Amino acid sequence: MVTVVEGKNMPTMDWIGSSDVYVQTKIASTKVKTKVIKRCLQPIWNEKFLIGYQNSSDEIEFSVYGLKKKKLSNFLICFLKIGIV
Helix, strand or coil: CEEEEECCCCCCCCCCCCCCEEEEEEECCEEEECCCECCCCCCEEEEEECCCCCCCCCEEEEEEEECCCCCCCCEEEEEEEEECC
């Protein structure tokens, strides 16, 4: 079980000083994504995901993205990779 709790001090991504952010979590080939929190610099998700892993050498990755309104790709705000023990 993986719980994505909250983000702190997200960078502003628009002219009104806010961000639309979400977290993508990946273990091996399995990816899950939180809902998008709109117009927020201190998002709270509190979302739980049940993600299985194959072996103890797998790693879990967390990527925090900000939505870009007029671009095809989103902006990577933060990336974290940790080992599963």
